[in-house]
Amino acid sequence: MINKHSPLPIYYQLEQGIKELIEKAQLKPGDIIPSERELAETYEISRMTVRQAINNLVNDGYLVRKRGIGTFVAAKKIEQPLKGLTSFSEDMRARGMEPGTKVLDFQIIQANKSLAEQLQIHKGEDVYEIQRVRLADHLPMALETSYLPCHLVPGLTREIVSGSIYKFIENKLGLKIKSGIQVLEASIARKIEAEILQIKEGAPVLLIQRNSYLESGQPLELVKSIYRGDRYKFTIEMER
């Protein structure tokens, strides 16, 4: 795994070697990996070098540390195709995972100028502000803040948003969610976000903003989400 004459740094070689074992399923989710001391002895490298490789793999979501027990191969990242205007609940169910929601905030606010512009409503109009932690098999995956004009979604309650908002809009209100625009950006978790998502402060996250529209062209929602970088990867199909 390690070639001391290679121009590649040793920590990087070890990191790539472990990644390869995980990708080839020679190391499987839940497997414990040897301790820093054991790896250092096996490859005749310093513990500092091993620590650097392991730290990078933990930050990238390939390994998880359990304090006082050891370091384990992490569960596979969720691979999310960036195609189709799907809901979180649908995405998780399609993967055989159980979607869950913890509602942190549900209130009606008056749209400020920027919100009114994005939702194409008048300043001061009532808008739902909903903050939810989205869970997959009970583990936090994303923190979402949604804004929806109240007149478009009458009767929304805290209880309803602890399930699927899209299901309510389509099945109960009979509206058709037609299109959306999504923007993805890289960032790092701030303290409060890290606590909610159960990751370290400064860990990588993806910021996703979705604006979605009804068949009539009326903006339905503005959603700002923070997804765990260690649990998610996105795929895009391309043609040329």
Ligand code: GLP
């Ligand atoms: C995803 C999208 C959100 C959308 C949500 C609806 O998470 N990023 O923009 O509001 O799905 O999910 P659900 O119908 O499960 O509430």
